[in-house]
Every structure is written in structure tokens, then in C-alpha cells.
Amino acid sequence: MITFEGVTKRYPDGTVAVDDLDLEVPTGAITVFVGPSGCGKTTSLRMINRMIDATSGRITLHGRDVREIDPPTLRRGIGYVIQQAGLFPHRKIVDNVATVPYLLGWSKKKARTRAMELLELVGLDPGLAGRYPFQLSGGQQQRVGVARALAADPPVLLMDEPFSAVDPIVRASLQDELLRLQSELRKTIVFVTHDIDEAVKLGDTVAVLRVGGRLAQMAGPATLLTEPADDFVREFLGRDRGIRRLSFISAKEVRLRPAPSDLATDEAGRPLGWRTGDELAAYGTFDPESDSLRAALDAALLSANGVAVAVDEDGRVRGVAGRDAIDELLAEYAPPPAPSPAPSPPPSQGSGPAEEAPA
Amino acid sequence: MNFLFGFFGDASRWSGPDGIPVRLLEHLEFSAAAFLIAALVAVPLGMLIGHTGRGALLVVVAANAARALPTLGLLVLVVLLAGVGTVLPVLIPLVVLAIPPILVNTYEGVRGVDADLRDAAYGMGLRGRQVLFRTLTPVALPLILLGLRLAAIQVVSTATVAAFVGLGGLGRFIIDGLATKTYESVIGGAVLVAGLALAVQFAFVLLDRVVVSPGVRQVR
Numbered sequence: 001m002i003t004f005e006g007v008t009k010r011y012p013d014g015t016v017a018v019d020d021l022d023l024e025v026p027t028g029a030i031t032v033f034v035g036p037s038g039c040g041k042t043t044s045l046r047m048i049n050r051m052i053d054a055t056s057g058r059i060t061l062h063g064r065d066v067r068e069i070d071p072p073t074l075r076r077g078i079g080y081v082i083q084q085a086g087l088f089p090h091r092k093i094v095d096n097v098a099t100v101p102y103l104l105g106w107s108k109k110k111a112r113t114r115a116m117e118l119l120e121l122v123g124l125d126p127g128l129a130g131r132y133p134f135q136l137s138g139g140q141q142q143r144v145g146v147a148r149a150l151a152a153d154p155p156v157l158l159m160d161e162p163f164s165a166v167d168p169i170v171r172a173s174l175q176d177e178l179l180r181l182q183s184e185l186r187k188t189i190v191f192v193t194h195d196i197d198e199a200v201k202l203g204d205t206v207a208v209l210r211v212g213g214r215l216a217q218m219a220g221p222a223t224l225l226t227e228p229a230d231d232f233v234r235e236f237l238g239r240d241r242g243i244r245r246l247s248f249i250s251a252k253e254v255r256l257r258p259a260p261s262d263l264a265t266d267e268a269g270r271p272l273g274w275r276t277g278d279e280l281a282a283y284g285t286f287d288p289e290s291d292s293l294r295a296a297l298d299a300a301l302l303s304a305n306g307v308a309v310a311v312d313e314d315g316r317v318r319g320v321a322g323r324d325a326i327d328e329l330l331a332e333y334a335p336p337p338a339p340s341p342a343p344s345p346p347p348s349q350g351s352g353p354a355e356e357a358p359a
Numbered sequence: 360m361n362f363l364f365g366f367f368g369d370a371s372r373w374s375g376p377d378g379i380p381v382r383l384l385e386h387l388e389f390s391a392a393a394f395l396i397a398a399l400v401a402v403p404l405g406m407l408i409g410h411t412g413r414g415a416l417l418v419v420v421a422a423n424a425a426r427a428l429p430t431l432g433l434l435v436l437v438v439l440l441a442g443v444g445t446v447l448p449v450l451i452p453l454v455v456l457a458i459p460p461i462l463v464n465t466y467e468g469v470r471g472v473d474a475d476l477r478d479a480a481y482g483m484g485l486r487g488r489q490v491l492f493r494t495l496t497p498v499a500l501p502l503i504l505l506g507l508r509l510a511a512i513q514v515v516s517t518a519t520v521a522a523f524v525g526l527g528g529l530g531r532f533i534i535d536g537l538a539t540k541t542y543e544s545v546i547g548g549a550v551l552v553a554g555l556a557l558a559v560q561f562a563f564v565l566l567d568r569v570v571v572s573p574g575v576r577q578v579r
Binding site: 049051071072073074080082083084085086087088090091100103132134148 | 478479574575
């Protein structure tokens with residue numbers, strides 16, 4: 001576990017990058033620091049591996065104050081991934097990945113064997129091992145960056161806007177890849193981004209920071225979407241919070257009914273469309289096993305008759321769910337009643353605005 | 360062309376204490392000594408200044424001084440101060456001439472390494488010295504070699520001035536040729552110096568192939 005206790009970073013010119021930050025980063029989960037530029041998210045991250053030292057307060061890693069550990073030693077025990085990957089251009093991919101093992105004094109053979117394992121783990125062709133970074137695409141370089149950070153199997157991974165320099169499609173696949181890796185590795189990951197959608201997608205916990213380096217709210221993504229602590233967080237989260245929250249509810253519980261006869265299928269049982277006269281009308285599908293309620297609702301909205309088609313992983317029809325079935329689940333997961341806004345006074349305190357009335 | 364045949368075709372030019380081989384060797388000796396001294400001073404200094412950022416002013420001053428410096432004037436001055444007959448008067452101006460290009464290019468090369476890369480190196484847990492030697496220097500190597508190449512060519516070309524103060528080298532053919540109006544000697548000497556400069560250039564191209572990582576060479 002990583003803890004921040006009253007951590008402040010003040011620069012000599014008086015700028016406060018991080019102001020009295022208290023938070024706990026849980027072990028084995030992804031914690032995202034998110035906020036607009038100037039909110040101190042990167043500074044906070046870099047204080048963990050002492051790329052920046054805090055002005056006051058304490059950061060502990062596994063119960064030890066990081067200030068007691070010599071920075072290079074500390075950093076060799078923490079994976080670090082940065083924007084643009086920051087690969088060493090003069091070294092082959094395999095040697096880039098083996099950087100920390102080499103520093104730790106592993107034999108060349110052992111370090112390279114480990115590097116090859118990691119290339120495979122992050123989904124890269126081992127044939128790329130002998131190439132140089134400039135011969136790889138941005139997305140591939142970023143994967144190498146992740147492999148390099150994982151090379152010495154550190155329990156903690158710091159990721160500083162690692163996917164912000166690649167195009168949206170590659171970014172989405174890198175995000176999925178990270179989630180897949182994390183489901184296997186269970187590292188303690190601190191991830192910095194300015195992209196709230198990325199934060200909500202990746203974070204088990206999301207810490208929203210505001211300009212001036214103060215923590216605005218720290219919560220799970222679903223809670224954040226339904227119960228933003230204040231206007232700043234609400235605004236930062238943006239539009240469609242209700243819809244986006246549905247991404248965190250599994251579609252498993254959607255009540256399915258057997259497919260009606262007007263759903264045309266091919267011989268394998270895959271849907272072809274809704275029969276309307278001689279034509280087939282549009283339909284939408286979701287997989288209850290792996291998709292969210294958002295996907296189910298989306299499928300219903302895409303169907304000509306408002307009925308979503310549930311399919312298995314091979315795309316075969318398992319049943320259908322009308323809007324009524326989806327609505328049942330929506331009701332079940334409605335946000336908790338009246339999240340009382342913090343500054344309002346308790347209602348039991350007197351019956352009227354007596355104190356404010358002029359005498 | 361006839362001048363060249365006259366010069367290089369004369370068998371007596373190829374032997375004796377004032378023959379081409381001896382003069383060439385002398386020329387190479389001054390040049391190599393001056394170049395090595397300059398490199399030993401300027402490369403470490405440039406790396407250190409580029410790495411720490413301290414002393415950058417020195418680099419600027421050196422760069423400007425190099426443009427303004429009259430080599431021949433300096434040579435005469437050093438001869439007046441140190442006296443004729445030793446190698447020192449020749450070495451000093453050549454070293455002074457060679458330092459700025461090496462210093463400036465080494466400094467620029469090291470300082471100019473992408474900040475992200477430097478950050479990544481420290482973030483991986485490299486210590487300051489490891490960052491300099493394992494990351495900054497290999498990445499800056501093409502520029503460092505460029506500085507060395509410019510310096511070497513300048514030194515080789517300028518070492519002809521040794522002849523002005525009574526020392527050997529290929530400059531002898533030019534100076535003596537001018538004095539005795541033996542123009543085939545002047546032209547022959549000039550061709551030899553030019554050829555040597557080209558050879559140096561070629562040697563550095565080969566060196567570049569051998570010591571610079573393909574990953575860095577391509578980026579340039």
C-alpha cells in the first residue's frame with residue numbers, strides 16, 4: 001500500500017503543485033489520479049518514486065517512508081511508464097526491456113530470457129526483440145514501455161499518461177490490454193491521466209484532483225458518476241453520467257426470454273434481423289456474460305422494435321430482452337436516495353430561519 | 360596537371376628528410392598530438408557541462424572565440440613568447456583551434472537528448488553517472504563524432520602553418536615552394552593536405568559506422 005500523509009509540494013517561486021494531500025492507494029488495484037492540467041497529478045505520482053521530493057508530509061510505500069530510501073534503489077523496485085514510452089533509442093527492444101534486470105545485476109542471459117517472456121506477455125511479437133525503437137509504431141513502443149516497467153516484477157507500477165500520445169483506437173486496445181494484464185498480475189498501479197473516460201474505464205479507485213493540488217474526491221468510478229462530491233467534480237465528469245455509469249453494471253442479471261419467431265437467424269443460430277414483411281430490420285446484440293447494462297440498453301436502442309438480442313460468445317442467439325427487462329435492472333441499480341449535499345444544515349436544528357431574521 | 364606529375368613523379372620527392380613520407384609523418388604527428396589533447400580536454404568537459412548544465416557560458420565563449428581566432432596570429436604570438444625550435448608553438452594554436460568544435464558539439468549533443476529519455480533513465484533507477492554514460496553519451500554520439508571530425512579536419516588543414524616557424528610537415532612544400540617560386544611544390548603540397556583532410560573525413564565515416572548504434576544513426 002502507498003499512503004500520502006499531508007503531502008505538500010511547494011516550488012521556490014511559491015507555486016503550490018500539491019496541497020496537503022492525504023490518500024491511500026490500495027494494494028493490488030488500479031488507482032487513477034485524474035484532473036485538469038495544473039492539478040498536481042503528475043507531481044503526486046513522481047513524488048512516489050522520488051523523481052520529485054515533497055516539501056512536507058510523508059509518502060510511505062509498504063509502510064516505509066520513501067525519503068529513507070536512496071532514490072535509484074527505490075526506483076528499481078517500482079515500475080515506471082511514461083508518455084511517449086521514453087525507450088532508449090540506441091538499444092534493441094530486448095535490451096530496453098531488460099534495463100532494470102541489468103541494473104540489478106542479473107546475468108545477460110537471464111535478463112534477456114525474462115525480457116522475451118515480457119514481450120510475449122504484453123502481446124508483442126518476439127521477432128521485434130532485435131529491432132530498435134524507431135522501427136516500432138507508437139503503440140508497440142508503448143507496449144515495450146510497459147514490458148520494461150514490469151521486467152523486474154515490481155509490486156508497484158507508476159504510469160504517467162502512458163497512452164495519451166497514441167491514436168484513439170490504439171489507446172483503447174492498450175487500455176484493454178492493461179486491464180487484461182492487471183487481472184493476471186494484480187499489481188498496485190498508480191495511473192495518471194487527464195482523460196476522465198480513461199480514468200473511469202481503468203480505475204478501481206479514481207482520485208479527482210483540482211487545480212492547486214487538492215483532492216476533490218476519491219471513489220470508485222460508479223460512485224463517482226452517481227455521487228460527485230461537488231460542482232467541480234460534476235463538471236469534470238462531463239455529460240451523460242447516468243448512461244456511463246451503466247458500464248459498471250453487468251448485463252448478466254438482465255431477464256431474458258426466448259427469442260420470438262420473428263427474429264430471423266442463420267443455420268448456426270446467429271441473428272440476421274427482425275422480420276417486417278419481406279424485409280429484415282435492424283437489430284442490436286449484447287453478450288450477457290461479458291457485456292454491461294450499457295451495452296444491453298444500446299442493443300435495445302439499435303433494434304428496430306426496441307428488443308435487444310442476447311448472444312453467446314460465438315454470436316448465437318440465447319434469447320431476447322425487451323426494454324421492460326432492462327428497465328427492471330435500471331430500477332434496481334438506481335442511485336441511492338438523496339445524497340445530501342454537504343453544506344446544508346441538519347434539518348432538526350430549529351423550525352425556521354429564526355436566526356437570520358432581523359430582530 | 361603537369362605540375363602534379365612533376366611533383367609526384369619526381370623520385371627524389373619520395374625519400375630523404377624532406378621527402379613526402381617524412382613530411383607526411385611529421386604532419387600527422389603534430390595533428391594527432393594536437394587533436395588528442397583537444398579531445399581529451401573537450402569531450403569530458405562537454406559531457407560534464409551538458410549533463411550538469413553548469414558552465415554553459417564557457418561553451419558559448421569558446422564557440423565565439425573560435426570564430427574570431429586568427430590561427431596564424433596566435434602562432435606568431437606563441438613563437439614570440441616560447442621561442443622557435445620546439446613543437447609547443449605549433450601545438451598550442453592547433454589545440455586552441457580544435458577545442459571549440461569538439462566542446463560545442465559534445466555539449467549540444469548531451470544537453471539536447473530528449474528530456475523524456477533522461478526522465479526515463481532516472482525513473483528506471485540509473486544513477487547520475489550511469490545516465491550520462493549509458494544513455495546520454497550513446498545517444499549524443501553522432502554529434503560528438505561530428506565535433507571530433509570537424510576538429511580533426513581543421514587541425515590537419517591548419518597544421519601547414521608549422522612550416523612558418525621552421526618546423527616540418529606538409530606545409531614545408533607550400534612555404535618553401537612559394538619562397539623559391541617552385542609552383543609544382545606548392546600545388547603538390549596543397550593536394551597532399553587536401554587529400555589528408557579527405558582521408559580524415561573518410562576515417563570518421565567508418566568510425567561512425569562502427570561505434571554509433573544503428574538505433575541512433577537512423578534517428579538523425
